[in-house]
Amino acid sequence: MRMRSRALLVLLCSLLAGAFNAEPSPDPTYKDCHPGDKAALLAVKAALGNAYHFASWTPDNPCCDCGAIPASLGTIPNLSGINLSRNRLTGAIPSMFLSKSADQVYLWLSHNNLTGPVPAGFAAVNFAHLDLSRNDLTGDASGLFGRGKELQYIDLSRNAFDFDLSGVVLPEQLYFVDVSHNAIHGSIPAQVANLSNLQFFNVSYNRLCGPIPTGGNTARFDLYNFQHNKCLCGAQNNATYFYVDQVD
Template structure:
């Protein structure tokens, strides 16, 4: 009888352990304290976080299932649910106490304001930092270069000002930089992506819609740039070094700058999908090699100083006349015939 009872008890205990939550899955107490301090730092917030529940179950919080450490905070308002999340104030300094955080994102939180706090420099495991469409202001801080695990930095459509810190180039994993739609001034640092292994990382750089000046750094020719958006700045000089048959560029926009170079001497990358170099001072003609590009779906060379016949044939997609207009003497379909 005792033997049967012992076996039955063991079976019950086994199933009880299966269905009961393990102690490691509960939210880390230090992280819970930091999250509550995060919530309480706002003048007003719609967050419903309560210490009576496991903080790994709280909205917008992601945890590691094994350790219970908080690894992500992701706040987003969108067109479907505008202002469903309300965070009235600046990014809390307590965010820096979430030492296992890998992802931090604020998207469309227009009540978020103030500078990026220096306490974020403590987040040594942070891989993705995104602050997008907010009222966050001040400089792009140089202390971001202390985030040694950072792979992605997207600070688009905020009120950031000042210059781009050259120290960002020291980060060994940062291959995706998006600082678009701000009020940034000065030049593009030649040091950007300098810490990357140039043979192992495809690079994305989006600095459009700022007030940047000077020339595009030639150091960008030494990395495998895939996406490059620099439109709507005040950049000048030669940008032809960005191109080449064996380059990795798939998307590039240099529109609305003061760039000047001979397009005749450009070889387009074979993987090019999209190119907009309109509203510059580019001269020469459109290279005939463009008809060899198998995936090109968009080109805009309008408002430059180009001449010659527009190439045709191959897989080249014919685009509207407006994509070629306002040049010195371009001709041929879809513009009037060449004389």
């Protein structure tokens, strides 16, 4: 029963994200929200048994303020997945977001206008899939990685994250890593060559230096995955030795 509830919540949140992305209503009583938004919000509330987290979602309110992530949404016990990608969300990710999440969490927040750092509490969330790409997030995101975590997919690309990649320990189950188009510095951990499940790895457009690890699955990655860094160098596919484009 719990698993069914979790699956239902993921589906409803996905539908809600689609409603938020619709065209605004010309009716001023909806405060520039699509008429379907109100119905979607009330449906989510009803499906969750009219949980107290959504006390403000009532038929008397013409529409909610969809500009920011509601802090209450992320404090639902046993929340296992939420998809709010491709909306017009702004502001910071709430500090307590997903603080009462399930054992394994799937989160999509890509293609928004979110700002500020990732919450410190995210380091304790057991993400399996995390997509924060294409926002304006800043600061140190290294706490999202770490030994023993079940993280399999992480996309931090096209933000303004700035941290040292050298000491980051990559979870062993990772198969997709994209941290391109940030301000990440340091060097690429040698551990990358030992990740047996790794299918995609992109660190381009950062400020990395040092040798590119070789061996393992790294032979499948070409110049595209490493270009436009400060001073990366290496031998790709056991053939070509190159320096990646220099940037200031």
